[in-house]
Amino acid sequence: MSSIIVNQILSRNINILEAQTPLFINLKNDVFIQEYINLYPQAELSCYNINFEEYCDYQSNKKVQRFFTAHYQTEKKHDLVIIAFPKSKAELNFTLSMIAHATDENTNIIVVGENKSGIKTLNKVTEKTLINCSKYDSARHCILFVAQLSKSIAPFTLDDWYDYYSVDIAGTQIKVAALPGVFSQNGLDKGTKILLENLPNIKPGDMLDFGCGAGVIASFIGKKHPEVKLNLLDVNALALESSIKTLALNNLTGNVFASNSLSDVKNKYDVVISNPPFHQGITTDYSATERFLEGIKGYLHNNADVIIVANSFLKYEPIMQKTIGRTNRLLSQQGFTIYQCKK
Incomplete structure (x- = not known):
C-alpha cells in the first residue's frame, strides 16, 4: 500500500x-x-x-x-x-x-x-x-x-497570473513578479526583508541564490552589485518562471535552473545566499535545506561565503559549523537570524 x-x-x-x-x-x-x-x-x-x-x-x-x-x-x-x-x-x-x-x-x-x-x-x-x-x-x-x-x-x-510589487531598501529598488503559490507572492516576507536590510558585503564573482522563489534576493544583489554573476536555483517550476520574469523587470540576466537541493548544481561559487525553504506542499520538511548545508562545501571556491537567514529556532548553525567552516551570527531580529560562514 x-x-x-x-x-x-x-x-x-x-x-x-x-x-x-x-x-x-x-x-x-x-x-x-x-x-x-x-x-x-x-x-x-x-x-x-x-x-x-x-x-x-x-x-x-x-x-x-x-x-x-x-x-x-x-x-x-x-x-x-x-x-x-x-x-x-x-x-x-x-x-x-x-x-x-x-x-x-x-x-x-x-x-x-x-x-x-x-x-x-x-x-x-x-x-x-x-x-x-x-x-x-x-x-x-x-x-x-x-x-x-x-x-x-x-x-x-501566463502573464495574467503574475502578482507584481516593488521592494525599496536602502535606496535600492526592485520590481517583483510572482505566480500563484510562489513564496512571497504578495509581498516581501519578513526573513528576506531582514536579510536585505542587513546584507553583509557581497564579493564579486559567481553567486548562487538557493531556493530563489520569485528572485527577490538575487535581483536586489544584481541591482546593488552589478559585478556579481547571478545564478538562481529552485525546486518549483512556478518559482523559476517568476524569477525569470523578475530578472527581466529589473533589466538583469542570470542563470535560472531547477534542482532538488544540490542535485543539479554543477559549478562552484564565490557567494551562496539563501532564505532556505522548509515547506513541501502542506508539510514541514527541513531535509532539502539540511542536504544543501551538508553538501554545499564542494561547490564553493576557496574563501567563498555562505549567507543564510532563517527562523532562529532552526538548528542550522551547527550543521554549517561542522560541514562548511566557522559560522558567525551577524544579527538576530524578530525571530530570524542571519548566519555567515566562510569555506
Whole structure:
C-alpha cells in the first residue's frame, strides 16, 4: 500500500478512474501509479509536476509521459484529470484554468487532498472554475471530489497570473513578479526583508541564490552589485518562471535552473545566499535545506561565503559549523537570524 495517503484514497477508488488519456497533476510517483498502469494498460498517462524532485521520480517509468514546466501545454484532450490539492488556493485555480484547453465537457476533474490542506473549502475556492463539484469519498483523513470544468473559463495566458510589487531598501529598488503559490507572492516576507536590510558585503564573482522563489534576493544583489554573476536555483517550476520574469523587470540576466537541493548544481561559487525553504506542499520538511548545508562545501571556491537567514529556532548553525567552516551570527531580529560562514 502507498505511504502517501492521498494516493491511498485514489487506490481505494481506482475502479472509477478508467481513462484513455488521463492527466495526473502533482501526484507523487509510488505504488498507486504502477497499480493504475497495470489495471489500465491502454491508458496514455501524462504526469505534470511543478516540483522538480517529484518530476524526476517518474524518470524510470517508461509508461508515463512526464512534464516539468510552469505552463502545461498539449495537443491532447484529457478525459480524466486528477489534481493533488495544493497549499495555495490561487494555484489551484491557476492550474484549472491552465488545463482548460486540454479538456472538454466530458472530462472528469478529480481533486484529492488531506483534510488539513483545506480541501473542505473546495466548492467555495473553485466557484468560478468548477461545476457539479461533489464529494465522492472520504477516508484516511482525505477527501476525493469529482467535478467538471466550467465552460466560462477565459483562455489561459501566463502573464495574467503574475502578482507584481516593488521592494525599496536602502535606496535600492526592485520590481517583483510572482505566480500563484510562489513564496512571497504578495509581498516581501519578513526573513528576506531582514536579510536585505542587513546584507553583509557581497564579493564579486559567481553567486548562487538557493531556493530563489520569485528572485527577490538575487535581483536586489544584481541591482546593488552589478559585478556579481547571478545564478538562481529552485525546486518549483512556478518559482523559476517568476524569477525569470523578475530578472527581466529589473533589466538583469542570470542563470535560472531547477534542482532538488544540490542535485543539479554543477559549478562552484564565490557567494551562496539563501532564505532556505522548509515547506513541501502542506508539510514541514527541513531535509532539502539540511542536504544543501551538508553538501554545499564542494561547490564553493576557496574563501567563498555562505549567507543564510532563517527562523532562529532552526538548528542550522551547527550543521554549517561542522560541514562548511566557522559560522558567525551577524544579527538576530524578530525571530530570524542571519548566519555567515566562510569555506
